[in-house]
Amino acid sequence: MNYSKRHWSLVLGVLAVLLLVSGCKKKEKPQPPPPPPKPVTATLSANPTSIQAGQSATLTWNTEGATDVALDGNKVDPSGSQTVSPTETTTYHLTAKGAGGTQEATAQVSVAPKPTPTPAPTPAPTPTITDDQLFAQNITDVFFDYDKADLRPDGQQMLARAAQMIKQKGWHVQIEGHADERGSTEYNLALGERRADAARQALIQGGVGADAIKTISYGKEKPQCTESNEECWQKNRRAHFTLLH
Amino acid sequence: MHRQRKSTFAPALALVLITLAWAAPRAAAQGTVKLEINMGQERPRLAVPDFKTSSGDPQTAPLNSVFNQTLWYDLDNAGIFEMVAKSFYPAQQPGQPPELQGKVWGDPPPNAGVVAFGNLGVNSGKVDVQGWLYDVKNPGSPQILGKQYKEDATPDNARMIAHRFADEIISRLGGGIQGIAESQIYFVSTRSGSKEIWRMDYDGANQKQVTRLGSLALSPRISPDGSRLAYSGLTRESWQIMMYSTELGRTVAFPRNGGDNFSPAWSSDGTKIAFSSSMHSGLSEIFIADASGANPRRLSTGRGDVSPVFNPKTNGQIAWVSGRTGLPQIYVMDADGSNVQKMTDQGYAVSPAWSPNGLLLAFSWVRNYGPGVLGGQDIYLMDIASRQIVQLTHDGGRNDFPSWSPDGRHIVFQSNRSGTEQIWSVLADGTKLQQLTREGRNTQPNWSFK
Numbered sequence: 215m216n217y218s219k220r221h222w223s224l225v226l227g228v229l230a231v232l233l234l235v236s237g238c239k240k241k242e243k244p245q246p247p248p249p250p251p252k253p254v255t256a257t258l259s260a261n262p263t264s265i266q267a268g269q270s271a272t273l274t275w276n277t278e279g280a281t282d283v284a285l286d287g288n289k290v291d292p293s294g295s296q297t298v299s300p301t302e303t304t305t306y307h308l309t310a311k312g313a314g315g316t317q318e319a320t321a322q323v324s325v326a327p328k329p330t331p332t333p334a335p336t337p338a339p340t341p342t343i344t345d346d347q348l349f350a351q352n353i354t355d356v357f358f359d360y361d362k363a364d365l366r367p368d369g370q371q372m373l374a375r376a377a378q379m380i381k382q383k384g385w386h387v388q389i390e391g392h393a394d395e396r397g398s399t400e401y402n403l404a405l406g407e408r409r410a411d412a413a414r415q416a417l418i419q420g421g422v423g424a425d426a427i428k429t430i431s432y433g434k435e436k437p438q439c440t441e442s443n444e445e446c447w448q449k450n451r452r453a454h455f456t457l458l459h
Numbered sequence: 460m461h462r463q464r465k466s467t468f469a470p471a472l473a474l475v476l477i478t479l480a481w482a483a484p485r486a487a488a489q490g491t492v493k494l495e496i497n498m499g500q501e502r503p504r505l506a507v508p509d510f511k512t513s514s515g516d517p518q519t520a521p522l523n524s525v526f527n528q529t530l531w532y533d534l535d536n537a538g539i540f541e542m543v544a545k546s547f548y549p550a551q552q553p554g555q556p557p558e559l560q561g562k563v564w565g566d567p568p569p570n571a572g573v574v575a576f577g578n579l580g581v582n583s584g585k586v587d588v589q590g591w592l593y594d595v596k597n598p599g600s601p602q603i604l605g606k607q608y609k610e611d612a613t614p615d616n617a618r619m620i621a622h623r624f625a626d627e628i629i630s631r632l633g634g635g636i637q638g639i640a641e642s643q644i645y646f647v648s649t650r651s652g653s654k655e656i657w658r659m660d661y662d663g664a665n666q667k668q669v670t671r672l673g674s675l676a677l678s679p680r681i682s683p684d685g686s687r688l689a690y691s692g693l694t695r696e697s698w699q700i701m702m703y704s705t706e707l708g709r710t711v712a713f714p715r716n717g718g719d720n721f722s723p724a725w726s727s728d729g730t731k732i733a734f735s736s737s738m739h740s741g742l743s744e745i746f747i748a749d750a751s752g753a754n755p756r757r758l759s760t761g762r763g764d765v766s767p768v769f770n771p772k773t774n775g776q777i778a779w780v781s782g783r784t785g786l787p788q789i790y791v792m793d794a795d796g797s798n799v800q801k802m803t804d805q806g807y808a809v810s811p812a813w814s815p816n817g818l819l820l821a822f823s824w825v826r827n828y829g830p831g832v833l834g835g836q837d838i839y840l841m842d843i844a845s846r847q848i849v850q851l852t853h854d855g856g857r858n859d860f861p862s863w864s865p866d867g868r869h870i871v872f873q874s875n876r877s878g879t880e881q882i883w884s885v886l887a888d889g890t891k892l893q894q895l896t897r898e899g900r901n902t903q904p905n906w907s908f909k
Contacts, residue, residue: 397787399902400678400765400766400810401763401766403698403735404742408743430697435693
């Protein structure tokens with residue numbers, strides 16, 4: 215057995231050598247050794263460097279000796295320009311990579327807030343999460359007792375947190391009031407109205423502008439759960455929030 | 460049943476308004492009070508032999524069958540006759556007055572007081588009906604009514620002729636009560652996939668889709684003259700009162716208000732609309748506006764006010780539902796918002812409907828509401844002056860949205876007693892219960908004014 219294994223590795227070794235030799239044969243002339251790599255250079259500038267929200271600035275960059283150039287992670291030409299309209303002060307990063315190394319350059323565009331009230335600067339959300347996702351994760355349904363429109367303590371807490379975020383993000387929201395299947399169609403529309411209004415008042419109390427909130431009652435017309443039991447009814451006695459665009 | 464009868468039906472039947480016969484003043488609480496529709500001393504025994512076919516056209520037999528069924532239903536459902544069972548009828552079927560043997564019909568076993576009979580034929584695409592009403596106890600001058608009808612030969616027309624003849628008989632023998640056989644019922648149905656407004660004849664025939672909103676249409680209310688249908692429609696942003704023209708066959712422009720607007724109601728003179736709106740405070744309140752929708756004025760300042768309805772006799776009062784003290788209760792106020800009175804004081808009371816004579820409120824009530832326990836939801840009638848209450852439905856399920864027939868003697872309502880929500884009608888004394896719809900889920904019936 216040992217003999218056989220050794221025999222096969224010998225055969226494979228010979229074949230590998232033959233392949234290398236035949237590969238080498240294809241080259242007409244031996245290449246001269248490559249010149250030493252050029253040093254990589256990179257510059258990035260913004261014009262103007264300071265704008266008002268809503269205006270735009272032009273980023274211009276030049277690189278030398280780079281094979282791989284990226285502006286904030288997006289691959290770009292070695293030299294070029296691009297128009298940007300940041301909504302808040304932003305530092306742009308140019309990364310140039312080549313055989314001679316990696317060079318970075320940065321340029322900042324300062325954004326002055328608009329005269330209209332804009333949200334206080336907040337930690338920018340990670341680029342993978344949209345406002346809709348952020349909204350859905352944080353502004354959750356609040357639930358009510360049977361035929362009641364009074365907020366429960368957990369609902370009050372959620373709405374206090376929600377008010378902060380809505381205020382910071384400058385969001386406009388719609389509050390939907392819902393009821394369970396019991397009771398009368400028309401009265402349940404009025405009940406849903408009261409539930410939406412209770413949530414609205416809590417947001418206003420938390421500092422959200424009344425203009426940023428719309429309400430609608432769906433009564434018992436749009437249940438999220440359609441079985442006839444208390445568990446399901448509870449799911450339907452709610453105020454639900456949507457982000458308006 | 461061998462008593463001799465006088466042949467004067469009309470005076471004996473000069474009745475019509477529902478009167479409440481109370482067993483005892485405080486008996487309402489014990490549920491022993493009975494509501495009676497006072498039909499006079501006795502109800503006439505009416506025989507209605509099938510109409511005779513008078514032509515050989517192949518359409519004759521099927522149209523005659525539709526006609527006979529419709530006529531019987533209308534007369535039976537009117538609740539003012541004792542219908543003589545067909546098994547007692549003599550073998551000879553009268554198609555013309557000379558063929559009617561009055562004595563045979565007036566003596567036992569039929570022992571009829573009045574006989575409605577006639578013939579139906581189809582000639583050259585027209586259906587031709589002759590109908591008579593004879594007082595067989597008055598051989599000297601037996602004819603009460605003789606009518607002739609001619610229309611294009613269709614089942615719908617055969618039904619319509621039967622309705623008209625039935626209304627003539629009911630009006631003549633009922634001391635002038637308005638026939639309702641040509642009235643309509645509007646309602647909400649899911650059968651197209653979403654809630655839309657539908658209509659049907661009062662007996663459930665001829666069901667047709669009216670609106671095609673595509674979102675949600677609720678709370679149909681037909682105008683007194685039948686030309687316009689107000690309803691609540693869901694737009695992208697809110698509920699709005701919408702207006703459908705039955706003459707143009709489409710929804711027409713109607714002013715929109717802020718907030719949610721729903722549950723419209725017509726004054727019986729057609730000049731005003733009341734509705735519920737959150738335009739003022741974010742909470743539902745009762746508003747009144749011109750029939751054009753212009754000049755909305757706020758009448759109530761409650762929290763959760765809906766389902767207004769005018770007193771159709773005077774248009775000077777509005778009944779509605781408010782949750783201002785907790786569970787919803789029925790209230791009445793003057794049409795300028797003054798003089799608010801709370802009419803119910805327990806349970807869950809919704810969906811008031813004011814009787815045409817202005818004396819009664821029908822409403823839906825979970826009377827024995829308790830924590831964690833829901834009793835039945837039934838239709839009740841309240842005598843407004845005495846505030847005495849009688850229970851109209853007893854047969855289980857959730858019963859809601861009563862609406863009065865034009866003659867004030869029938870009530871249509873929604874019930875899930877059959878397993879799904881369907882439209883039912885009942886005589887105001889609790890008899891003649893009829894299921895009118897079967898397909899899809901059907902709710903919020905509204906009976907036309909005429």
